[in-house]
Amino acid sequence: MDLKKSLKQLEEALMEANINGWKGENSVAVSLPVAYHSLHFLRLLPDDIPNPNIAAEPDGEIEFEWYKNPDRNFSVSVNKNGGLNYVGKMPKEIGGNCNLLEDYCLSVIINSVKKVYE
Secondary structure, eight states, rough: OOOHHHHHHHHHHHHHHTTTTTBBOOOOOOOOHHHHHHHHHHSOOOOTTTTOEEEOOTTTTEEEEEEEEEEEEEEEEOTTTSSSEEEESSSSEEEEEEEETSHHHHHHHHHHHHTTTT
């Protein structure tokens, strides 16, 4: 993963979603805690996985997405509490949630990302 490229993409997502209403009347600005946890999550990712696509979501979370095709994809949304909601298809559907502070959390996510590209 090219960390510099991903950091730039995260910065762009944060700038795009810095005020309420950025993507319609009900969209929520990305908060400082979401930005902090997103940066922390990004820095924990290993070099041997592809770069994710990073975007702000209308609910104020940041999404990290790895997409190969409709049957091979995985995304993680980071919330203000450091919680990670993930969903994917490889080709079996998976989903769940965990917290960055939980030991198993990152390994579940990294293994899922790698399965997208098998």
